[in-house]
Amino acid sequence: MNLNDAVFMLLALITIGSALGVVASKNIVHSALLLVVTFMGVAGLYFQMNAGFIGLVQILIYGGAISVLIIFAIMLVMDVEPEKTNLPSPSLARRMWGVYLVVLLIIALGASIWYTRWPLAISAAGTDELTALANLMLGKYVVAFEVAAILLLVAVVGAIILAKGADDK
Amino acid sequence: MIGFTHYLILSTILFGIGMYGVISKRNAVAVLMSVEIMLNAVNINFIAISKFIRSETAIGQLFAIFVIVVAAAEVAVGLALIIAIYRQKKSVNLNDFNLLKW
Amino acid sequence: MQNILASSWVIPFLPFLAFALIGLFIHRWPKMSAAVSILAISTALVYSVLVAMAVFSKGAGVFEIAARWLNMPGLQVDMGLLIDPLTAVMLLVVTIVALLVQIYSIGYMHDDPGFASYFAYQSIFAGSMLGLVVSNNFGQIFVFWELVGLSSYLLIGFWFGRHSAREAAKKAFITNRIGDFGFLLGILFLQIIFGTLNFNDLSGAVASYSNTAVLITVSLLLLLGPVGKSAQFPLHVWLPDAMEGPTPVSALIHAATMVAAGVYLIARAFFIFNTSPETMMVIAVLGGFTALFAASIALVQNDIKRILAYSTLSQLGYMVMAMGVGAMTAGMFHLMTHAFFKSLLFLGAGSVIHALANEQDIWKMGGLHKKMPVTTWTFIIGALALSGIPPLSGFWSKDEILLGTFASGHIGLYILGSLVAFMTAFYMFRLIFVAFFGENQAGEHAHESPAVMTVPLIILAVLAVFAGFVGSPLMNYAFAHYITYPGAVHHTPSITIMLISSLLAISGIFLAWAVYQKKWLDYEKLKIKMGGLYLLLYNKYYIDEFYAWLIKHFIDGTARLMEWFDLKVVNGAVNGLAWLTGYLGLNLRYTEDGQVQTYAIYIYAGMVVLIISALCAVFTAIA
Numbered sequence: 001m002n003l004n005d006a007v008f009m010l011l012a013l014i015t016i017g018s019a020l021g022v023v024a025s026k027n028i029v030h031s032a033l034l035l036v037v038t039f040m041g042v043a044g045l046y047f048q049m050n051a052g053f054i055g056l057v058q059i060l061i062y063g064g065a066i067s068v069l070i071i072f073a074i075m076l077v078m079d080v081e082p083e084k085t086n087l088p089s090p091s092l093a094r095r096m097w098g099v100y101l102v103v104l105l106i107i108a109l110g111a112s113i114w115y116t117r118w119p120l121a122i123s124a125a126g127t128d129e130l131t132a133l134a135n136l137m138l139g140k141y142v143v144a145f146e147v148a149a150i151l152l153l154v155a156v157v158g159a160i161i162l163a164k165g166a167d168d169k
Numbered sequence: 170m171i172g173f174t175h176y177l178i179l180s181t182i183l184f185g186i187g188m189y190g191v192i193s194k195r196n197a198v199a200v201l202m203s204v205e206i207m208l209n210a211v212n213i214n215f216i217a218i219s220k221f222i223r224s225e226t227a228i229g230q231l232f233a234i235f236v237i238v239v240a241a242a243e244v245a246v247g248l249a250l251i252i253a254i255y256r257q258k259k260s261v262n263l264n265d266f267n268l269l270k271w
Numbered sequence: 272m273q274n275i276l277a278s279s280w281v282i283p284f285l286p287f288l289a290f291a292l293i294g295l296f297i298h299r300w301p302k303m304s305a306a307v308s309i310l311a312i313s314t315a316l317v318y319s320v321l322v323a324m325a326v327f328s329k330g331a332g333v334f335e336i337a338a339r340w341l342n343m344p345g346l347q348v349d350m351g352l353l354i355d356p357l358t359a360v361m362l363l364v365v366t367i368v369a370l371l372v373q374i375y376s377i378g379y380m381h382d383d384p385g386f387a388s389y390f391a392y393q394s395i396f397a398g399s400m401l402g403l404v405v406s407n408n409f410g411q412i413f414v415f416w417e418l419v420g421l422s423s424y425l426l427i428g429f430w431f432g433r434h435s436a437r438e439a440a441k442k443a444f445i446t447n448r449i450g451d452f453g454f455l456l457g458i459l460f461l462q463i464i465f466g467t468l469n470f471n472d473l474s475g476a477v478a479s480y481s482n483t484a485v486l487i488t489v490s491l492l493l494l495l496g497p498v499g500k501s502a503q504f505p506l507h508v509w510l511p512d513a514m515e516g517p518t519p520v521s522a523l524i525h526a527a528t529m530v531a532a533g534v535y536l537i538a539r540a541f542f543i544f545n546t547s548p549e550t551m552m553v554i555a556v557l558g559g560f561t562a563l564f565a566a567s568i569a570l571v572q573n574d575i576k577r578i579l580a581y582s583t584l585s586q587l588g589y590m591v592m593a594m595g596v597g598a599m600t601a602g603m604f605h606l607m608t609h610a611f612f613k614s615l616l617f618l619g620a621g622s623v624i625h626a627l628a629n630e631q632d633i634w635k636m637g638g639l640h641k642k643m644p645v646t647t648w649t650f651i652i653g654a655l656a657l658s659g660i661p662p663l664s665g666f667w668s669k670d671e672i673l674l675g676t677f678a679s680g681h682i683g684l685y686i687l688g689s690l691v692a693f694m695t696a697f698y699m700f701r702l703i704f705v706a707f708f709g710e711n712q713a714g715e716h717a718h719e720s721p722a723v724m725t726v727p728l729i730i731l732a733v734l735a736v737f738a739g740f741v742g743s744p745l746m747n748y749a750f751a752h753y754i755t756y757p758g759a760v761h762h763t764p765s766i767t768i769m770l771i772s773s774l775l776a777i778s779g780i781f782l783a784w785a786v787y788q789k790k791w792l793d794y795e796k797l798k799i800k801m802g803g804l805y806l807l808l809y810n811k812y813y814i815d816e817f818y819a820w821l822i823k824h825f826i827d828g829t830a831r832l833m834e835w836f837d838l839k840v841v842n843g844a845v846n847g848l849a850w851l852t853g854y855l856g857l858n859l860r861y862t863e864d865g866q867v868q869t870y871a872i873y874i875y876a877g878m879v880v881l882i883i884s885a886l887c888a889v890f891t892a893i894a
Contacts (some may be wrong), residue, residue, distance in 0.1 A: 079259065165256060
């Protein structure tokens, strides 16, 4: 057990723990805050996988923008005490089905992951992945890049219109 | 030793947690948050593959970036929708949005 | 000479052309239509004479020419001509009678509004009949067979304003069709078994074929065609009703040519029928029975055309019986002589009907011999020929048939044939004494017909007298020399038989004279005394009524069955399908509960199923 593994275990625990908290909590504000912790855990995992740029993007976007967005939305739609805002579904059947499907999924995927012979090819650490990423993004996949930008624009405009509501003027 | 499979299994578990949240939460915003968890799990998958399988290019990371972009856009629009619905129905309880019932 | 034979397709073609021209363009000018039609048929006659000269001169033998019409793997069908002595004889008979009938029709149909279309139909009939006799394969003959049936339908129902005419035309066509069904099945069998329908090819193939059961089946099926077309029992019912058509039509089609097509077919396909004694026996008995059956009905009929129609049925039975005992030559000979004297009789009857303003009941005629001498005496000549009085043509041909039945050992059929000969003489002269002699019931306006009608009568009378000599000892049996088949047995002529048949005919005539002219027996009292038998004969043994009952019940039953099927099964299936859809919808709608998360469960469940099944597939592939 070296440092790398220990860090992984820690990060994994944080991520999974907070994710469980998001889903289990009955207080939506708690859920939101735990969601932020989850995002940070994931960012940590990115850093550990030598994807530094992505990790930073994760912190910025998810932890910075999306989390704030979510909290704002929660504030806007909260009409009861926070303690009872995030209750699970009253239907036992639904919850049972949920558990059942999740367990099945995890077992199935886990089995396929465990028994696959992965063609591992680790490159040396320290390569400049940012340059490689930039070359891809603005080279071969520049169209996708531009389209993504447009998507964001459209989303912003759409969100504004939807949230503002239709004026009858 | 922590290897590739550990990351994949981690992402699977995270995905499962997110899936459970989508199915069994009453609050619409909570469902959105669970969807974010699922997307993050998928991203971990991409980055892990980029590091362990396709390490010569950064294609996995590129894909992860696009996923983040789309997730952001989707959260924005989704929350806007919830707000709009809340204005109408004064509730964010998913069980109340059943106009398409038979 | 080869050229004449090779271009003899012209013979059937010209009347068809006339039909097309009249039908498309010329029908506005009736006289012109008649002229075109007669021109076509007379040219065909001239050509037929040339062909006959070519065939009968120094053994030109058999001529065949064919063109491939349908060429598929496993099925080759030709269109072709086959000219042999049999064909030549038929060509002559058909063209002569058709021409005379058409000339006669100018007078008979004189003021009929359908004058032009009448000649169009006459042309298409002539073309079809001529095409039939020159065909070289079963497929082509079937085509013309049906065309002849069509022409018959058109001509029987010519006065389609009359309900009875329409019904008669339908009856003729449908009864024919029943026979044709069997005929077609037989043809199909031939094609399947032998792979060819060509007469020459088949005669070789059949000779070396050993499965007698198959041959019997096929020949019996083929026989159904002549049973329908030549009106043998039990498909005879259409011929008496066919008298609804104009009398020249009856003369041409239902006495001389179309009904003879069946006999011609038996002759042409003789090599098939000849292979099994069973089939031949069936043919002979069928023919003999029909002859007796029809003659018995003719004894008590009162309509002049009906008497002649039943007489035709009876004589056709004679021809078929001759075929059945192997006397193919005699049968064809009788076909030829019968064509001449029967058409003469019909045209004579037409002359009478025309003169008496469409009166057909013989009891309303009488004393005509004074007003219509030509008609009377030609009619008498025809009746004498039909009765078999020597030395007229009918005597020679009928005698050949009787000789054939006697000499080949069918004594029962011989006695039957002789009995029918006696009856024939009796009913024919009954007709003559009642209609042409005796007191005049008809009124004063009976007059002799115009020349355009009497001249054909005279020509036919001449033929009826002299045409028989070609098959008689006086010309050394020239007919038999040409019209024969391999393995035919030529029976030595017997004076005894000739004497017996002549005596029977004379005694029949004498009996008729005694009863109807001299009135030595009171036929009215006789009619009452024979009450039941008389009714049975008069009503044609109630066969028509039986068929009507049968059809009604068969069709009703089938219709009821079909109705049940349609309502219960077909409707049931369709309605059931609709009900099923509704039921499924009613019960499956509960899956749409409007809850997003339920739908999410559906999606995820599907996804998990897919993953697991892919996993299983991979694992089983690996294992």
